[in-house]
Amino acid sequence: MSTLSLPQTSYIRDNSRTFTDWLKSWLLTVDHKRIAILYLLAINFFFLLGGLAATLVRVELITPQGDLMSSDVYNRAFTLHGVIMVFFFLIPSIPAVLGNFLVPLMIGARDLAFPRLNLLSWYLYMIGGIFALIAAVFGGVDTGWTFYTPFSSTYSNSNVVMTITGAFIMGFSSILTGLNFIVTIHKMRAPGLTWFRLPLFIWANYATSIIQILATPVLGIALLLVVVERLWGVGIYDPALGGDPLLFQHLFWFYSHPAVYIMILPAMGVISELISTFSRKRIFGYEFIAFSSIAIAILGFLVWGHHMFVSSQSVYAGLVFSFITMLVAIPSAIKVFNWTATLYKGSISYRTPMLYALGFIGLFVIGGLTGIFLGVTAVDLHVTDTYFVVAHFHYVMVGGTIMAYLGGIHFWWPKMTGRMYNETWGGIAALIIFVGFNMTFFPQFILGYLGMPRRYHVYPPEFQILHVMSTAGASILAIGFIVPLIYLGISLRKGAIAGDNPWGATGLEWKTSSPPPTFNFDKTPIVTEEAYAYPPEAAERDAAAWRPGSPL
Amino acid sequence: MATITHEEAHTHTHGPELQHQFETPEQQKEAATLGMWAFLVTEIMLFGGIFMAYIAYRWAFPEAWEESAALLNTPLATVNTVVLLVSSLTVALAVNAAEEGKKRRLVTMLVLTIVLGLTFLVIKGYEYSEKFAHCAGAKDPISWITGSDLHESHECLVPGRGFHFPAEHGSASGGHGAAKTATMQSGHQLFFLLYFSATGLHAIHMIIGLGVMTTILVMAVRDRFSPTYFTPVEIGGLYWHLIDIIWVFLFPLFYLV
Numbered sequence: 042m043s044t045l046s047l048p049q050t051s052y053i054r055d056n057s058r059t060f061t062d063w064l065k066s067w068l069l070t071v072d073h074k075r076i077a078i079l080y081l082l083a084i085n086f087f088f089l090l091g092g093l094a095a096t097l098v099r100v101e102l103i104t105p106q107g108d109l110m111s112s113d114v115y116n117r118a119f120t121l122h123g124v125i126m127v128f129f130f131l132i133p134s135i136p137a138v139l140g141n142f143l144v145p146l147m148i149g150a151r152d153l154a155f156p157r158l159n160l161l162s163w164y165l166y167m168i169g170g171i172f173a174l175i176a177a178v179f180g181g182v183d184t185g186w187t188f189y190t191p192f193s194s195t196y197s198n199s200n201v202v203m204t205i206t207g208a209f210i211m212g213f214s215s216i217l218t219g220l221n222f223i224v225t226i227h228k229m230r231a232p233g234l235t236w237f238r239l240p241l242f243i244w245a246n247y248a249t250s251i252i253q254i255l256a257t258p259v260l261g262i263a264l265l266l267v268v269v270e271r272l273w274g275v276g277i278y279d280p281a282l283g284g285d286p287l288l289f290q291h292l293f294w295f296y297s298h299p300a301v302y303i304m305i306l307p308a309m310g311v312i313s314e315l316i317s318t319f320s321r322k323r324i325f326g327y328e329f330i331a332f333s334s335i336a337i338a339i340l341g342f343l344v345w346g347h348h349m350f351v352s353s354q355s356v357y358a359g360l361v362f363s364f365i366t367m368l369v370a371i372p373s374a375i376k377v378f379n380w381t382a383t384l385y386k387g388s389i390s391y392r393t394p395m396l397y398a399l400g401f402i403g404l405f406v407i408g409g410l411t412g413i414f415l416g417v418t419a420v421d422l423h424v425t426d427t428y429f430v431v432a433h434f435h436y437v438m439v440g441g442t443i444m445a446y447l448g449g450i451h452f453w454w455p456k457m458t459g460r461m462y463n464e465t466w467g468g469i470a471a472l473i474i475f476v477g478f479n480m481t482f483f484p485q486f487i488l489g490y491l492g493m494p495r496r497y498h499v500y501p502p503e504f505q506i507l508h509v510m511s512t513a514g515a516s517i518l519a520i521g522f523i524v525p526l527i528y529l530g531i532s533l534r535k536g537a538i539a540g541d542n543p544w545g546a547t548g549l550e551w552k553t554s555s556p557p558p559t560f561n562f563d564k565t566p567i568v569t570e571e572a573y574a575y576p577p578e579a580a581e582r583d584a585a586a587w588r589p590g591s592p593l
Numbered sequence: 594m595a596t597i598t599h600e601e602a603h604t605h606t607h608g609p610e611l612q613h614q615f616e617t618p619e620q621q622k623e624a625a626t627l628g629m630w631a632f633l634v635t636e637i638m639l640f641g642g643i644f645m646a647y648i649a650y651r652w653a654f655p656e657a658w659e660e661s662a663a664l665l666n667t668p669l670a671t672v673n674t675v676v677l678l679v680s681s682l683t684v685a686l687a688v689n690a691a692e693e694g695k696k697r698r699l700v701t702m703l704v705l706t707i708v709l710g711l712t713f714l715v716i717k718g719y720e721y722s723e724k725f726a727h728c729a730g731a732k733d734p735i736s737w738i739t740g741s742d743l744h745e746s747h748e749c750l751v752p753g754r755g756f757h758f759p760a761e762h763g764s765a766s767g768g769h770g771a772a773k774t775a776t777m778q779s780g781h782q783l784f785f786l787l788y789f790s791a792t793g794l795h796a797i798h799m800i801i802g803l804g805v806m807t808t809i810l811v812m813a814v815r816d817r818f819s820p821t822y823f824t825p826v827e828i829g830g831l832y833w834h835l836i837d838i839i840w841v842f843l844f845p846l847f848y849l850v
Contacts, residue, residue: 254635
């Protein structure tokens with residue numbers, strides 16, 4: 042299907058005359074692609090904000106004494122970092138930006154099933170974000186992002202209610218996005234696009250959406266009850282009044298453990314796309330990758346107790362949770378093995394998105410394997426609430442989600458903007474981030490194993506060398522995040538025109554123009570083949586055609 | 594390959610209610626219905642948190658539960674249950690009327706539903722104010738306003754600092770220690786806290802449901818529906834049924850334990 046000659050205008054252009062009209066055309070848009078761009082801007086803003094808070098934390102930890110800030114300010118800094126990064130960056134990042142942009146494109150639909158609901162999601166996200174920001178400006182919160190009772194209910198004097206309201210509202214944004222995706226994927230697939238012809242990114246987002254609609258309301262009610270307890274001085278979680286703080290932990294982790302799969306599953310979807318495209322091969326074990334996403338989503342609901350091994354939870358419950366936690370490793374490993382098998386005898390081109398994908402695999406393997414350490418109750422007792430845990434979840438959540446998020450942004454950048462970014466700088470930034478990331482978080486495994494507890498602003502002097510390494514790594518990481526902002530920004534004006542399919546990738550999103558027209562396709566596409574339908578000899582041909590200096 | 598824009602492709606095949614992203618009215622309807630079902634699942638999970646708390650605390654304080662439930666106004670709640678169940682019937686009839694294109698019946702049924710919903714809220718409001726009146730020392734809400742007729746015993750079932758569970762209803766009289774009394778007091782307070790949270794959250798949903806029904810009523814009066822297009826009535830009805838079902842669970846759990 043040739044789309045070059047078509048007169049439809051791209052979704053970015055409009056013929057508004059005045060600035061107000063232009064602003065309205067963006068802020069009141071129901072186009073999923075424009076909403077994705079709105080999310081992109083908002084989410085990156087929150088990412089920088091969360092990064093700023095992380096900087097404060099890392100700078101304080103350069104010396105063993107608390108010289109930059111008091112323990113109270115330090116508590117507020119790491120809580121701000123956690124709340125912003127978890128609720129306003131990691132959870133919405135890939136589904137809300139890439140998912141919003143790509144789900145309708147990949148399934149050959151004109152838009153999501155409920156475009157206005159989609160816009161509402163963005164507004165809810167923004168309102169939630171504003172609540173969190175106001176709470177931060179007027180003194181911040183000191184409970185940690187987990188809002189554990191009784192810290193958050195009885196003992197904290199900070200803006201808990203305000204922040205919780207922010208997280209609560211953002212939760213509804215997440216629910217509505219998930220609902221929209223589920224309905225869209227069920228009902229709006231193009232003719233011929235059967236479930237097993239769907240790109241794996243769609244499968245991953247489908248699994249994510251199920252978690253979003255099932256788990257998020259439970260967090261909502263748990264947080265709502267904290268607010269009730271604080272405002273009216275009643276004792277739903279207060280042991281002095283008969284309540285049980287553990288109830289909060291159960292309800293909280295019933296959401297927040299699946300929430301880490303909300304972060305990582307869409308990331309895995311992105312990686313499947315990247316690996317296949319840049320190896321010029323069909324994905325290995327398509328069905329296994331697809332079903333492992335669903336398996337992770339289901340098992341993810343049954344492991345929340347592994348966050349509570351040292352609470353007063355029953356030892357037998359702990360054993361069961363430990364066992365099911367091990368089971369999660371199976372579908373995760375299936376994915377990793379399938380990706381590596383896809384690479385085998387592929388014609389691998391080390392373009393920027395591929396660098397991120399390979400980086401993802403490395404970081405995810407380390408993060409995942411240390412997760413097994415933590416799932417073993419005996420080891421967990423030793424490292425609970427230490428930097429080992431901090432390092433583990435940063436490897437999985439940050440190393441996983443951010444690598445995939447950036448990889449995905451680079452991969453679909455030509456589709457979103459119609460322009461190519463600078464490949465040289467792209468590769469350099471990807472390497473800087475990989476090095477900076479490992480330098481930041483690997484020392485934290487050692488710190489944690491040696492007994493450095495998390496959330497402390499002072500520490501014994503013998504830990505200083507590792508903390509200094511970590512802070513140095515964080516500085517490198519920060520540079521790695523700023524460089525893409527610059528060259529991606531420049532590419533908007535000066536980048537080469539990308540064309541419809543600069544990577545020679547399969548997938549419906551590459552069959553429409555770049556940037557796509559408002560209704561995505563001029564004619565509803567009809568799908569006749571599976572996803573990643575690279576012919577068997579594609580990799581060989583690609584390798585034969587390869588020469589130094591060629592773009593691919 | 595001939596290129597036709599989608600506006601041209603199906604301008605003449607459907608009514609104005611078909612949104613641009615859908616191919617056919619059936620697809621739009623299926624999407625709306627599936628979306629509503631998915632939303633109902635999230636609602637159940639939202640209440641699920643409260644039910645979980647209920648299970649945990651009822652297990653911890655079985656006696657407190659039994660004694661507290663006796664102090665709720667079961668006759669009024671029974672009336673309310675009937676009111677809600679009848680409203681479910683009227684909603685179902687409204688959907689049926691819409692399907693058959695009978696506008697008058699549709700409007701009547703929607704109005705009836707709204708009236709029944711309001712009745713529920715008024716009765717519920719009276720129940721709440723009874724509890725608050727007792728806290729203020731009055732016998733019932735009316736004497737609370739007029740300032741006459743004091744309550745015979747000190748009782749305050751609204752959770753908070755003033756909470757006081759009347760001793761004659763408690764089992765603590767028969768030689769139990771003081772510590773036991775304090776725990777019992779906590780158990781009772783938790784019961785009423787969950788009672789107010791669960792029924793309050795339910796009442797909020799009722800208010801939203803009434804808003805939905807009113808919107809549908811306005812749409813019905815303005816002739817927006819036809820036998821081929823009545824999706825809002827149908828999914829609005831689904832939402833209403835969910836509110837009813839949640840009450841059907843709340844009623845025995847709190848009043849009849």
